[in-house]
Amino acid sequence: MKEKWLVEAKYSSYIIGLKILKRWHVISVCLSNAKVAVAHGQMNEAELENIMLGFLEGEFDVLVSTTIIETGVDIPNVNTLIVYNADHMGLSQLYQLRGRVGRSNRIAYAYFTYQKDKVLTEVAEKRLQAIKEFTELGSGFKIAMRDLSIRGAGNLLGAQQHGFIDSVGFDMYSQMLKEAIEARKQGKEIEDIAPFEPEISLKVDAYIPDAYIHDEKQKIEMYKEIRAISSSDDLSELQDELIDRFGTFPDEVENLLTVATLRYIAEKERVSSILEQGNKIELLLTEERSQKVDGAKLFELANNYGRSIQLGTEGNQLKIAYHATREATHKRYQTVMAFMKKLETVNRD
Numbered sequence: 001m002k003e004k005w006l007v008e009a010k011y012s013s014y015i016i017g018l019k020i021l022k023r024w025h026v027i028s029v030c031l032s033n034a035k036v037a038v039a040h041g042q043m044n045e046a047e048l049e050n051i052m053l054g055f056l057e058g059e060f061d062v063l064v065s066t067t068i069i070e071t072g073v074d075i076p077n078v079n080t081l082i083v084y085n086a087d088h089m090g091l092s093q094l095y096q097l098r099g100r101v102g103r104s105n106r107i108a109y110a111y112f113t114y115q116k117d118k119v120l121t122e123v124a125e126k127r128l129q130a131i132k133e134f135t136e137l138g139s140g141f142k143i144a145m146r147d148l149s150i151r152g153a154g155n156l157l158g159a160q161q162h163g164f165i166d167s168v169g170f171d172m173y174s175q176m177l178k179e180a181i182e183a184r185k186q187g188k189e190i191e192d193i194a195p196f197e198p199e200i201s202l203k204v205d206a207y208i209p210d211a212y213i214h215d216e217k218q219k220i221e222m223y224k225e226i227r228a229i230s231s232s233d234d235l236s237e238l239q240d241e242l243i244d245r246f247g248t249f250p251d252e253v254e255n256l257l258t259v260a261t262l263r264y265i266a267e268k269e270r271v272s273s274i275l276e277q278g279n280k281i282e283l284l285l286t287e288e289r290s291q292k293v294d295g296a297k298l299f300e301l302a303n304n305y306g307r308s309i310q311l312g313t314e315g316n317q318l319k320i321a322y323h324a325t326r327e328a329t330h331k332r333y334q335t336v337m338a339f340m341k342k343l344e345t346v347n348r349d
Contacts, residue, residue: 023084024064034061041068070096076104086112087124091147094131095140126150198266199273204329206255213246229260230267258333262340269343272317274336281336283320285343290318297346305339 024038037060039051048068055063056075063069063078070093081101086094094112102108112128114120120128130146183189213219222242229235235257242249249257262274270289275282285293290313298318302309310321322339324332 020064020066027062027064031062036060036062036064039063039065039068041066067093067097069100073100074103075100076106078103079106079108081108081110083110083112085114086128087114087118087120089127091127091130091143091150094127095143098131123150196267196270198263198271199275200259200262200266201274202255202259202262202276202333204255204258205252206259207252208256209250209252212250212253226256226260229257230264234264235261254330258330261337262333265337265340269340271340271343279323279325281322281324281332283322283336283340284314285318285320287316290316292347293318293343294346294348301339301342301346305335309339 020038020040024036028036037051037055039048039055043051051060051063052073054060056077058077067089078101081097083089083094083097089097098110101110112131114124114128127147127150130143130150134142134146208219208222213222225238225241229238239249239257242253265271266274270286271283272286273282273284275284298311302311302320305322308323310323312319312321320339322332322336324335
């Protein structure tokens with residue numbers, strides 16, 4: 001029945017495994033009515049090309065191959081994948097192999113097999129469970145995170161390649177790594193580097209409405225991505241992703257992106273607070289940042305904005321007040337962003 005199905009259904013199949021020539025011979029005997037081809041890395045370029053073109057054009061029903069086909073192969077007519085000894089392969093490799101089928105509107109099947117009665121290692125079992133669990137469209141990022149969790153992030157600068165990410169979680173690990181790099185840059189101990197969190201208070205609704213993203217898990221993921229914005233490129237990519245996945249975003253999400261943008265600029269320019277009161281937005285620089293400002297350059301910059309910018313101090317900290325009586329809400333925020341970016345031009349020589 002299986003042999004008849006493979007031939008009469010007019011679909012093709014991949015069979016992946018080691019000891020490839022032996023498997024090719026066995027499968028050719030078992031599927032006597034099917035046309036079985038073999039492909040592996042020791043074949044020369046011309047041979048491999050002829051086999052793949054023949055398989056693409058339907059000259060063969062089954063391709064017995066090594067993992068050489070895991071990337072760069074797109075044959076819509078193939079709807080079945082069988083992988084031998086899948087427990088020997090890495091998670092990303094399994095994910096790439098699975099992507100070789102299901103590339104059309106036909107239902108596809110991927111079978112990841114291992115030897116009968118074999119006791120799998122803990123890592124191998126986790127990998128197979130992950131490839132079984134993440135089957136929906138766009139699972140690549142989740143697969144990568146699970147692989148990172150299984151293997152550990154490792155020691156980036158040393159010879160040891162083992163991690164402890166499972167014990168602290170990926171987000172916490174990323175934050176710890178960021179703090180360690182920042183401390184190293186400043187020549188200080190991590191304990192001496194206090195996390196800089198600007199205070200931002202704007203008179204807008206900034207959140208992701210349920211009507212825009214229904215799934216709570218996806219919503220949390222997007223909040224994390226928005227919080228991680230650290231450049232204009234990050235912002236642009238995230239805006240494109242939101243539109244692509246969920247459609248045009250509402251004002252509340254646009255406000256949330258605005259707050260995230262103000263935050264990353266404030267972190268870079270060491271603006272400790274951004275407070276909106278009526279038609280006025282006040283910026284307060286940190287004491288350390290205030291001491292690096294050239295007063296003459298700051299006055300020159302402020303003059304470009306006319307009377308809408310007022311300068312002052314609060315203790316040893318510079319205070320910058322922006323008055324926007326006629327500007328629309330988003331326009332005034334854009335003006336504040338542009339002004340903060342220009343603060344890097346007013347440093348003392």
